[in-house]
Amino acid sequence: MAARPDPPLSAPPVPEDERELVSKAQAGDRAAFEILVQRYERRIYRLALRMMGNQPDAEDVLQETFIKVYSKLHQFQQQSRLYTWIVRIAVNQALMKLRQRRGNTVSLDEEVASEEGHLPREVADWHPDPEQQYQSAELADILQRSLEALPLPYKLVFQLRDVEELSTEETAEALGLTESAVKSRLLRARLQLRARLGRHFRAKGADSGL
Protein backbone atom coordinates (compact mmCIF):
# COMPACT_ATOMS: atom_id res chain seq x y z
CA MET A 1 0.00 0.00 0.00
CA ALA A 2 1.44 3.37 -0.97
CA ALA A 3 2.00 5.95 1.75
CA ARG A 4 -0.48 8.81 1.55
CA PRO A 5 0.53 12.31 2.55
CA ASP A 6 -3.02 13.19 3.67
CA PRO A 7 -6.04 11.11 4.59
CA PRO A 8 -8.65 10.83 1.83
CA LEU A 9 -11.86 12.82 2.08
CA SER A 10 -14.34 10.23 3.33
CA ALA A 11 -18.08 10.18 4.02
CA PRO A 12 -19.38 10.30 7.61
CA PRO A 13 -20.76 7.03 9.02
CA VAL A 14 -24.49 6.29 9.17
CA PRO A 15 -25.78 6.50 12.78
CA GLU A 16 -26.25 3.03 14.29
CA ASP A 17 -29.89 3.53 15.27
CA GLU A 18 -31.04 4.76 11.86
CA ARG A 19 -32.40 1.49 10.48
CA GLU A 20 -34.50 0.99 13.62
CA LEU A 21 -35.78 4.58 13.59
CA VAL A 22 -36.79 4.30 9.95
CA SER A 23 -38.65 1.02 10.62
CA LYS A 24 -40.48 2.62 13.54
CA ALA A 25 -41.35 5.72 11.51
CA GLN A 26 -42.59 3.52 8.66
CA ALA A 27 -44.87 1.82 11.20
CA GLY A 28 -46.32 5.22 12.16
CA ASP A 29 -44.16 6.16 15.17
CA ARG A 30 -44.29 9.99 15.18
CA ALA A 31 -41.51 10.39 17.72
CA ALA A 32 -39.14 8.28 15.59
CA PHE A 33 -39.99 10.36 12.51
CA GLU A 34 -39.36 13.59 14.39
CA ILE A 35 -35.92 12.35 15.51
CA LEU A 36 -35.05 11.72 11.84
CA VAL A 37 -36.29 15.20 10.90
CA GLN A 38 -34.19 16.75 13.67
CA ARG A 39 -31.16 14.77 12.54
CA TYR A 40 -31.19 16.10 8.97
CA GLU A 41 -33.22 19.32 8.87
CA ARG A 42 -30.28 21.71 9.30
CA ARG A 43 -28.27 19.96 6.57
CA ILE A 44 -31.27 20.01 4.23
CA TYR A 45 -31.88 23.66 5.10
CA ARG A 46 -28.24 24.47 4.22
CA LEU A 47 -28.62 22.64 0.90
CA ALA A 48 -31.89 24.49 0.19
CA LEU A 49 -30.31 27.85 1.06
CA ARG A 50 -27.41 27.15 -1.30
CA MET A 51 -29.75 26.15 -4.12
CA MET A 52 -32.41 28.82 -3.68
CA GLY A 53 -30.23 31.71 -2.47
CA ASN A 54 -32.86 33.11 -0.09
CA GLN A 55 -34.40 32.17 3.23
CA PRO A 56 -38.16 32.11 2.40
CA ASP A 57 -37.70 29.76 -0.56
CA ALA A 58 -35.30 27.58 1.44
CA GLU A 59 -37.90 27.30 4.23
CA ASP A 60 -40.54 26.24 1.68
CA VAL A 61 -38.20 23.64 0.19
CA LEU A 62 -37.47 22.27 3.67
CA GLN A 63 -41.17 21.95 4.48
CA GLU A 64 -42.10 20.38 1.13
CA THR A 65 -39.17 17.96 1.43
CA PHE A 66 -40.20 16.54 4.81
CA ILE A 67 -43.88 16.37 3.84
CA LYS A 68 -42.81 14.25 0.86
CA VAL A 69 -40.37 12.22 2.98
CA TYR A 70 -43.20 11.31 5.34
CA SER A 71 -45.70 10.45 2.63
CA LYS A 72 -43.18 8.32 0.68
CA LEU A 73 -41.34 6.77 3.62
CA HIS A 74 -43.12 3.42 3.15
CA GLN A 75 -41.40 3.19 -0.27
CA PHE A 76 -37.90 3.60 1.21
CA GLN A 77 -36.23 0.19 1.08
CA GLN A 78 -33.22 0.93 3.34
CA GLN A 79 -30.86 -0.18 0.57
CA SER A 80 -29.32 3.28 0.39
CA ARG A 81 -28.63 5.82 3.15
CA LEU A 82 -31.74 7.65 4.32
CA TYR A 83 -29.87 10.94 4.05
CA THR A 84 -29.12 10.33 0.34
CA TRP A 85 -32.78 9.57 -0.26
CA ILE A 86 -33.86 12.77 1.53
CA VAL A 87 -31.29 14.81 -0.43
CA ARG A 88 -32.71 13.49 -3.70
CA ILE A 89 -36.20 14.62 -2.65
CA ALA A 90 -34.89 18.02 -1.51
CA VAL A 91 -33.01 18.57 -4.80
CA ASN A 92 -36.16 17.76 -6.77
CA GLN A 93 -38.26 20.12 -4.64
CA ALA A 94 -35.71 22.91 -5.09
CA LEU A 95 -35.45 22.32 -8.84
CA MET A 96 -39.24 22.49 -9.17
CA LYS A 97 -39.23 25.80 -7.34
CA LEU A 98 -36.36 27.17 -9.44
CA ARG A 99 -38.21 26.16 -12.61
CA GLN A 100 -41.34 27.94 -11.39
CA ARG A 101 -39.23 31.03 -10.76
CA ARG A 102 -37.12 31.04 -13.92
CA GLY A 103 -39.35 29.19 -16.37
CA ASN A 104 -38.58 25.67 -17.51
CA THR A 105 -34.93 26.36 -18.29
CA VAL A 106 -33.22 24.87 -15.25
CA SER A 107 -31.34 21.68 -16.13
CA LEU A 108 -28.58 19.69 -14.44
CA ASP A 109 -27.88 17.76 -17.57
CA GLU A 110 -26.55 20.56 -19.74
CA GLU A 111 -22.89 20.87 -20.55
CA VAL A 112 -21.49 24.12 -19.20
CA ALA A 113 -18.82 25.99 -21.11
CA SER A 114 -15.55 25.85 -19.22
CA GLU A 115 -14.35 29.05 -17.66
CA GLU A 116 -10.96 30.32 -18.70
CA GLY A 117 -8.55 31.33 -16.03
CA HIS A 118 -9.18 28.62 -13.45
CA LEU A 119 -6.20 26.47 -14.35
CA PRO A 120 -3.11 27.01 -12.27
CA ARG A 121 -0.23 28.80 -13.92
CA GLU A 122 1.57 30.09 -10.87
CA VAL A 123 2.65 29.09 -7.41
CA ALA A 124 0.52 30.96 -4.93
CA ASP A 125 0.24 29.45 -1.50
CA TRP A 126 -2.66 30.49 0.65
CA HIS A 127 -2.82 31.79 4.14
CA PRO A 128 -2.44 28.60 6.23
CA ASP A 129 -5.70 29.20 8.06
CA PRO A 130 -8.29 31.29 6.17
CA GLU A 131 -10.65 30.89 9.15
CA GLN A 132 -8.21 33.07 11.13
CA GLN A 133 -7.79 35.54 8.27
CA TYR A 134 -11.45 36.63 8.22
CA GLN A 135 -14.30 37.10 10.70
CA SER A 136 -16.66 34.14 10.43
CA ALA A 137 -19.51 36.17 8.87
CA GLU A 138 -17.12 37.66 6.31
CA LEU A 139 -15.72 34.21 5.48
CA ALA A 140 -19.25 32.78 5.12
CA ASP A 141 -20.07 35.61 2.73
CA ILE A 142 -16.94 34.96 0.62
CA LEU A 143 -17.80 31.26 0.38
CA GLN A 144 -21.45 31.91 -0.43
CA ARG A 145 -20.60 34.42 -3.18
CA SER A 146 -17.94 32.12 -4.65
CA LEU A 147 -20.39 29.23 -4.78
CA GLU A 148 -23.21 31.42 -6.13
CA ALA A 149 -21.00 32.34 -9.09
CA LEU A 150 -20.79 28.72 -10.26
CA PRO A 151 -23.25 27.31 -12.81
CA LEU A 152 -25.98 25.31 -11.01
CA PRO A 153 -24.75 21.84 -12.12
CA TYR A 154 -21.26 22.53 -10.73
CA LYS A 155 -22.55 24.17 -7.55
CA LEU A 156 -24.83 21.26 -6.80
CA VAL A 157 -22.26 18.55 -7.44
CA PHE A 158 -19.72 20.37 -5.24
CA GLN A 159 -22.29 20.85 -2.49
CA LEU A 160 -23.32 17.18 -2.48
CA ARG A 161 -19.85 15.65 -2.87
CA ASP A 162 -17.64 17.99 -0.89
CA VAL A 163 -19.95 19.59 1.67
CA GLU A 164 -22.69 17.01 2.25
CA GLU A 165 -20.09 14.26 1.74
CA LEU A 166 -22.13 11.99 -0.52
CA SER A 167 -20.17 9.47 -2.59
CA THR A 168 -19.86 9.85 -6.37
CA GLU A 169 -22.43 7.06 -6.77
CA GLU A 170 -24.86 8.67 -4.31
CA THR A 171 -24.45 12.08 -5.96
CA ALA A 172 -25.10 10.58 -9.39
CA GLU A 173 -28.20 8.85 -8.04
CA ALA A 174 -29.49 12.00 -6.30
CA LEU A 175 -29.03 14.18 -9.40
CA GLY A 176 -29.92 11.66 -12.11
CA LEU A 177 -26.46 12.01 -13.68
CA THR A 178 -23.87 9.43 -14.70
CA GLU A 179 -20.90 8.96 -12.37
CA SER A 180 -18.64 10.20 -15.12
CA ALA A 181 -20.69 13.43 -15.40
CA VAL A 182 -20.46 13.89 -11.61
CA LYS A 183 -16.67 13.47 -11.73
CA SER A 184 -16.15 15.96 -14.55
CA ARG A 185 -18.44 18.56 -12.94
CA LEU A 186 -16.75 18.09 -9.58
CA LEU A 187 -13.29 18.70 -11.03
CA ARG A 188 -14.45 21.89 -12.78
CA ALA A 189 -16.28 23.07 -9.65
CA ARG A 190 -13.23 22.51 -7.44
CA LEU A 191 -10.92 24.31 -9.87
CA GLN A 192 -13.27 27.27 -10.33
CA LEU A 193 -13.90 27.64 -6.60
CA ARG A 194 -10.19 27.41 -5.88
CA ALA A 195 -9.53 30.18 -8.42
CA ARG A 196 -12.21 32.40 -6.87
CA LEU A 197 -11.12 31.78 -3.28
CA GLY A 198 -7.50 32.37 -4.22
CA ARG A 199 -8.31 36.06 -4.69
CA HIS A 200 -9.17 36.23 -0.98
CA PHE A 201 -6.89 33.64 0.62
CA ARG A 202 -3.58 34.19 -1.17
CA ALA A 203 -0.80 34.61 1.37
CA LYS A 204 1.06 37.90 1.19
CA GLY A 205 4.36 37.52 -0.62
CA ALA A 206 3.52 33.97 -1.79
CA ASP A 207 2.83 34.91 -5.39
CA SER A 208 6.13 33.95 -6.91
CA GLY A 209 5.17 33.26 -10.56
CA LEU A 210 7.23 30.78 -12.56
Added chain:
Amino acid sequence: MGCEELIEHLSAYLDGDGEAGHRLELEAHLHSCPVCRSLVDTCRQTIRVFRGQALPELPAALHERVMARVRRENKL
Protein backbone atom coordinates in the same frame (compact mmCIF):
# COMPACT_ATOMS: atom_id res chain seq x y z
CA MET B 1 3.66 12.08 -15.95
CA GLY B 2 3.02 15.80 -16.52
CA CYS B 3 0.84 18.61 -15.20
CA GLU B 4 -2.06 17.83 -17.56
CA GLU B 5 -2.28 14.24 -16.34
CA LEU B 6 -2.13 15.44 -12.74
CA ILE B 7 -5.09 17.77 -13.36
CA GLU B 8 -6.98 14.99 -15.13
CA HIS B 9 -6.61 12.79 -12.03
CA LEU B 10 -6.77 15.56 -9.45
CA SER B 11 -10.18 14.71 -7.99
CA ALA B 12 -9.39 11.01 -7.67
CA TYR B 13 -6.10 11.92 -5.99
CA LEU B 14 -7.79 14.28 -3.53
CA ASP B 15 -10.44 11.66 -2.73
CA GLY B 16 -7.89 8.90 -2.14
CA ASP B 17 -9.21 6.93 -5.12
CA GLY B 18 -7.22 5.24 -7.84
CA GLU B 19 -4.69 2.48 -8.05
CA ALA B 20 -1.71 2.64 -5.66
CA GLY B 21 0.96 2.53 -8.39
CA HIS B 22 -0.65 5.43 -10.21
CA ARG B 23 -0.84 7.46 -7.00
CA LEU B 24 2.89 6.96 -6.56
CA GLU B 25 3.47 8.37 -10.05
CA LEU B 26 1.29 11.38 -9.20
CA GLU B 27 3.20 11.89 -5.96
CA ALA B 28 6.52 11.72 -7.80
CA HIS B 29 5.26 14.48 -10.12
CA LEU B 30 4.06 16.54 -7.14
CA HIS B 31 7.48 16.20 -5.54
CA SER B 32 9.10 17.81 -8.57
CA CYS B 33 6.41 20.34 -9.58
CA PRO B 34 5.68 23.29 -7.25
CA VAL B 35 2.76 24.49 -9.41
CA CYS B 36 0.89 21.19 -9.09
CA ARG B 37 1.82 20.92 -5.42
CA SER B 38 0.28 24.33 -4.84
CA LEU B 39 -2.77 23.27 -6.86
CA VAL B 40 -3.33 20.15 -4.74
CA ASP B 41 -2.81 22.05 -1.47
CA THR B 42 -5.16 24.89 -2.37
CA CYS B 43 -7.85 22.52 -3.72
CA ARG B 44 -7.65 20.65 -0.41
CA GLN B 45 -7.98 23.96 1.46
CA THR B 46 -10.97 24.89 -0.73
CA ILE B 47 -12.81 21.74 0.30
CA ARG B 48 -11.72 21.99 3.92
CA VAL B 49 -12.86 25.60 4.37
CA PHE B 50 -16.32 24.84 2.93
CA ARG B 51 -16.61 21.68 5.00
CA GLY B 52 -15.53 23.54 8.12
CA GLN B 53 -18.44 25.98 8.00
CA ALA B 54 -20.97 25.54 10.81
CA LEU B 55 -24.44 24.40 9.81
CA PRO B 56 -26.92 27.30 9.70
CA GLU B 57 -29.35 27.59 12.60
CA LEU B 58 -32.94 26.97 11.58
CA PRO B 59 -35.09 30.12 11.67
CA ALA B 60 -37.25 30.38 14.80
CA ALA B 61 -40.09 27.85 14.96
CA LEU B 62 -39.30 26.39 11.53
CA HIS B 63 -38.97 22.88 12.96
CA GLU B 64 -42.39 23.23 14.60
CA ARG B 65 -43.88 24.57 11.36
CA VAL B 66 -42.41 21.64 9.41
CA MET B 67 -43.83 19.10 11.87
CA ALA B 68 -47.22 20.86 11.98
CA ARG B 69 -47.49 20.76 8.17
CA VAL B 70 -46.38 17.12 8.05
CA ARG B 71 -49.07 16.27 10.63
CA ARG B 72 -51.74 18.31 8.87
CA GLU B 73 -51.04 17.06 5.36
CA ASN B 74 -50.52 13.44 6.33
CA LYS B 75 -53.05 13.33 9.17
CA LEU B 76 -50.47 11.92 11.56
